[in-house]
Amino acid sequence: MAETSTTTDKPVGTALLVGLSTAVSLGLYASIHQPTGRALSTIGFTSTITMKNWLTTTALLLLLVQGVMSIRAQGTLFTAHPQSTRQNDVHQLIGTVAFALTLPVVFHCVWSLGYQTPTLRVGLHSAAGCAVYGAWAATALMPWHDQERRWIRPTVGAVLAGAFVTTWWSGALWYFTSVSWSI
Amino acid sequence: MTLRGIIGVLRWLVGVAAAAAVVMLFTLRGGTSQSDTPDAHLIADGAEVYAQHCQICHGSDGLGGTGPALSGSVAERFPDPSEQKAVILVGRSAMPEFGTRLDDHQIEAVIEFTRYGF
């Protein structure tokens, strides 16, 4: 995420700052917290891993729906200016549900496993997972319209999407393809 | 309720859930089982699974035979236990797949045994 100390627009600067500190504190806490190796609840799935895999995949599908809707309405992805408030509302609704789905997942990642870097895949996953939350915090707080810097919101959106896909690929997809698709 | 109203309530609920998750992250203790602390019960169960299913190829002391030595080396080869699990579940060349023959507990146990039990 870009440095914003020179920004004149307070809400945007604040949002980016909150996002950055969210990502950093999540990573720091995940590194220093002693991993518990335990599950709190698998909410009906057969294991924590399968719960995490499927919740993450569902959240990814919701984000894809957001993307498809945006392309259909505006012909572009990550535009700062949705054409209608209704579209804006639906976007927020879907985003909020997707965010909620990731909460039990990331809780178990951080509480149970922590920030790990034994392999490139797992290291990427830990870093991207932190970036997801940083970008998410920033988008949620950021105003839709920034007259001067129209690129900021789309950039944060793109970071969020990229980090999310990376997190999903290195966590869920890897497990699906190299271990099992079980539920 | 209008869509905006629903979103407002939802965002509020999700915000509370996120705050709760953060509080739990800081306060909940994980009990004794630690990923790097060997679990004696699991190791004992794993020893049985190993003797029954793995010993013929990997040797009674884990020093190898038809299959490579596991003793002392698996934890290094697979810093990430889930990658070791993947090999055991789906097999690899001459290593048979056990995903269909062992249940989850047996697999966790044999992993624990091969990492900490020899």
Ligand code: HEM
């Ligand atoms: C958007 C946030 C995140 C999502 C959706 C997510 C999702 C997942 C999924 C689906 C798995 C595979 C299931 C498993 O092996 O348990 C996983 C594993 C893992 N996650 Fe996350 N995760 C997120 C953030 C994080 C963060 C912030 C960290 C740590 C800083 C982290 C650390 C790990 C670790 C260490 C594993 C085990 C990888 C392995 O051994 O294969 N994750 N995550």
